[in-house]
Amino acid sequence: MVNVYDHAHSLARALKESHEYRSFVAAREKIKGKASAEKMIEDFHKRQLELQAQVLQGKELTQEQKEGLERLYSVLSQDVDIRDYLMAEQRLGTLLNDVYKIISDAVDVELPRAK
Template identity: 25%
Template sequence: MANIYDSANQMAKDLETTQQYQDLKKAFDMLKLDQVAYALFQQFQQKQMELQQMQMQGQQFSEDDLKSLQDLGDKMKDIQPIQDLMAKEQQLSMMMDELNQIISEPIVKIYRGE
């Protein structure tokens, strides 16, 4: 029987060699060179994480909380290094979705009665 964790660890290593991963890494490195854009990006990530934690703990967040996240998002949408990073994230995400479909196929087959 195959050790699925060995396969997963190998897949993680293989992921690092893909063009999508390399493009994402390069875009993130370029973002970090722009101090203003990187600081804004970090603020957005921090606020997003705070709201997610509140939601996971069953807490309601206020309209002001949501508005501040939206305001940060609006500021980020016109910054080229952030736009580039988001585009590369989307490309990698598409590949990850495809991989998830492949990995999940045996489970799907069970429910199809195959």
Template identity: 30%
Template sequence: MSNVYDKAHELSRTIRESEEFQQLKQLHEAVEQDEIAKRMLDNFRQLQLNLLQKEQQGQVPTEQEITEAQKQMELVQQHEMISKLMAEEQRVSTLIGDVSKIITEPLEELYGVPDQE
């Protein structure tokens, strides 16, 4: 069993050393150093979190909240550094999602893939 954990730690190191992760790390650090960019991104993420929490509680966001979220999204997308960071976050997320699919293949082979609706 320890071999599985060793391989998992090796995979973790490989991800940390990957071009995708290194680029994400550099962009993240750059945004953290830029006070305006950091504040814009923090505000946007807080707004996203608030909307997600509302949805999870079965509440429907108001028209004003939706409009505000759209404005914030447009604003952060216009900021070059934030836009690059968000694109790189998506790239790393896709990478990790792909790895996760590979890791769960043995279970899917054993139990089958649940019907997707």
């Protein structure tokens, strides 16, 4: 019999050894302790979550809201360390989403979809 937990631990180890995770950790270390960078990233994430919540509630984002988030990202991207962090975070998120999709497809579980 297969021990699913053993495989989950193996997957966790593989994720920790992945390029995406190691890049994320390295980028996170570069901004760690830089209060202004940490605050800007926190504000950006907060804004992203607010807009995602709005979409999940079935509300359509206005062009102004979309452009506002793009402008905020553009400003943040001027700082190389912040840009590298956000890019590494996105790549790691993609990897984790892909793994989740593979697992959910294998057990025939549908993922909730944003409208």
